[in-house]
Amino acid sequence: MERSQWSSKLGFILAASGSAIGLGNIVFFSANAYKFGAGAFYIPYLLALFVVGIPVLIMELALGSWSGKAFPAALRQIGGRPAEFVGWFGLVSASFIAMYYITILGWVLGMWLGALGGDLWKPSVALPAFGLEEGALPNPVAYFFSMLSSWWNVVFVGLVWAANMVITWRGAKSIEMAVKVFVPLMWVFMLVMIGRGLTLDGGLHGVALLFTPDFSVMTEPAVWHGAFSQIFFTLSLGFGIMTAYASYLPKESDQSASGLMIASLNCGFEFIAGLAVFSLLFAFSMVPKASSISMMFFVLPQGIASFPTGVKLFGVMFFTLLLVAGLSSSVSLVESMTGALGDKLVGRSRAGILAAVCGCGMLGSALFAWPQVIDPALDGDGTVGLTLVDLVDHWAFSYGLLLTGLAECLLVGWVLGPHVLREYLNAYGRVKIGVWFDVLVKYVIPLILTVLIGFGIWGEVRDGLYGTGLAGAGTPWALGALAVWLGTSVGLAGVLTMVGDPPREEVGQ
Numbered sequence: 157m158e159r160s161q162w163s164s165k166l167g168f169i170l171a172a173s174g175s176a177i178g179l180g181n182i183v184f185f186s187a188n189a190y191k192f193g194a195g196a197f198y199i200p201y202l203l204a205l206f207v208v209g210i211p212v213l214i215m216e217l218a219l220g221s222w223s224g225k226a227f228p229a230a231l232r233q234i235g236g237r238p239a240e241f242v243g244w245f246g247l248v249s250a251s252f253i254a255m256y257y258i259t260i261l262g263w264v265l266g267m268w269l270g271a272l273g274g275d276l277w278k279p280s281v282a283l284p285a286f287g288l289e290e291g292a293l294p295n296p297v298a299y300f301f302s303m304l305s306s307w308w309n310v311v312f313v314g315l316v317w318a319a320n321m322v323i324t325w326r327g328a329k330s331i332e333m334a335v336k337v338f339v340p341l342m343w344v345f346m347l348v349m350i351g352r353g354l355t356l357d358g359g360l361h362g363v364a365l366l367f368t369p370d371f372s373v374m375t376e377p378a379v380w381h382g383a384f385s386q387i388f389f390t391l392s393l394g395f396g397i398m399t400a401y402a403s404y405l406p407k408e409s410d411q412s413a414s415g416l417m418i419a420s421l422n423c424g425f426e427f428i429a430g431l432a433v434f435s436l437l438f439a440f441s442m443v444p445k446a447s448s449i450s451m452m453f454f455v456l457p458q459g460i461a462s463f464p465t466g467v468k469l470f471g472v473m474f475f476t477l478l479l480v481a482g483l484s485s486s487v488s489l490v491e492s493m494t495g496a497l498g499d500k501l502v503g504r505s506r507a508g509i510l511a512a513v514c515g516c517g518m519l520g521s522a523l524f525a526w527p528q529v530i531d532p533a534l535d536g537d538g539t540v541g542l543t544l545v546d547l548v549d550h551w552a553f554s555y556g557l558l559l560t561g562l563a564e565c566l567l568v569g570w571v572l573g574p575h576v577l578r579e580y581l582n583a584y585g586r587v588k589i590g591v592w593f594d595v596l597v598k599y600v601i602p603l604i605l606t607v608l609i610g611f612g613i614w615g616e617v618r619d620g621l622y623g624t625g626l627a628g629a630g631t632p633w634a635l636g637a638l639a640v641w642l643g644t645s646v647g648l649a650g651v652l653t654m655v656g657d658p659p660r661e662e663v664g665q
């Protein structure tokens with residue numbers, strides 16, 4: 157099977173920035189900033205960006221075009237089979253993220269239809285399944301839960317998976333076609349949203365709030381953990397996604413420049429998205445709850461519903477923005493797994509591999525969306541589906557990502573030697589990278605990641621798994637989700653490492 161290639165540098169930059177810019181930029185950033193000290197959050201955020209984010213991004217890009225292979229095979233070139241195992245472990249964890257990310261996009265599709273059809277803007281409906289009468293909840297909330305308790309939500313999730321499959325059908329070629337439309341569209345829509353937000357009465361007050369620092373939170377480990385996680389998530393790092401995308405470029409690419417470009421585009425978008433969200437929210441004196449899900453589906457739509465004019469127009473635009481930004485991110489998760497399997501299972505058809513990846517993904521996503529898993533007895537958000545999303549995010553994202561990122565840095569830092577990638581980068585790059593890169597990759601980043609993992613584990617011990625208390629009612633759920641994630645990731649990664657070996661490669665370059 158021919159490996160696919162981007163047709164141009166522009167196509168690659170659009171695709172990589174499309175992967176980076178997603179729900180993370182539009183909602184998770186603002187939710188985190190609000191929760192973690194508003195203006196003060198920029199301090200750990202920028203530190204995380206420069207000390208860890210940009211160096212790891214450049215490292216993952218370099219790894220891809222240097223090896224010309226997807227993540228597991230690229231790591232194998234460095235450290236043999238154990239290293240390849242790390243790559244698969246990361247990709248299986250990334251697949252869990254794809255499952256819940258696409259479930260959320262399915263819900264976005266449902267809300268988009270409601271916004272377009274107008275039902276979302278009507279007075280609130282009754283929710284018999286929850287024992288709630290008409291008008292008991294603001295309409296976006298009632299609409300969301302009535303969608304979640306119907307089979308439609310499984311249909312929506314299936315449709316978003318189908319869209320992912322169509323977009324990744326021909327690898328880089330078809331992804332490039334999609335992002336050429338999606339990426340410009342999301343910039344335009346975001347600029348329109350921020351224009352609307354800032355011109356609302358009180359909009360500027362919201363922006364001022366985003367920049368008002370609350371320094372008292374800086375001593376909390378959770379804030380630092382939040383900032384580093386946000387940087388990893390928003391730049392699509394730690395799972396070799398950027399490695400996969402960069403492997404479709406010629407070896408002579410300037411990856412230092414690409415890295416700086418992708419990081420600037422992503423963080424620029426995140427910055428203006430923060431302005432838009434804060435101006436929208438505070439114009440209507442709404443306080444975003446800590447959960448980004450409720451911000452995306454309840455609070456922001458309520459804000460839009462209170463616009464003096466153009467409710468439907470801006471509502472449809474908001475959900476279209478979430479959809480295209482989310483799709484250009486989710487396809488990168490699907491492609492990195494499909495591409496890696498294609499490199500490994502030489503001789504298998506891409507269509508077959510893609511169908512298997514999307515089929516498994518769809519089943520997983522359906523679990524999050526299954527109407528039966530909505531349980532009014534649960535407190536908090538009231539559904540097992542939402543709790544499952546949170547739980548899987550907690551394990552697969554927080555731990556899967558930190559562990560894979562740590563192992564990746566150790567492999568490049570101590571087995572390959574960071575100077576190999578640095579010399580490669582400098583051979584083709586205009587921006588020259590100094591020895592600081594070696595110091596970061598070898599010592600600083602592994603140390604930071606180890607501390608973050610350590611704090612995480614300490615938290616599990618202190619507050620019970622996933623903060624459920626040592627014998628809390630949620631503990632079996634937390635334990636179950638941990639077992640499923642760890643069991644599947646380790647088991648599947650082991651199998652994938654052992655099976656269908658490609659012809660022997662030369663180790664090293």
Ligand code: TRP
Pocket residue numbers: 175176177178179180181250253388389390391392393394395397485486488489
């Ligand atoms: N970066 C995307 C966002 O901000 C999400 C995403 C896509 C991602 N691919 C990823 C996150 C890989 C972690 C790893 O929404």
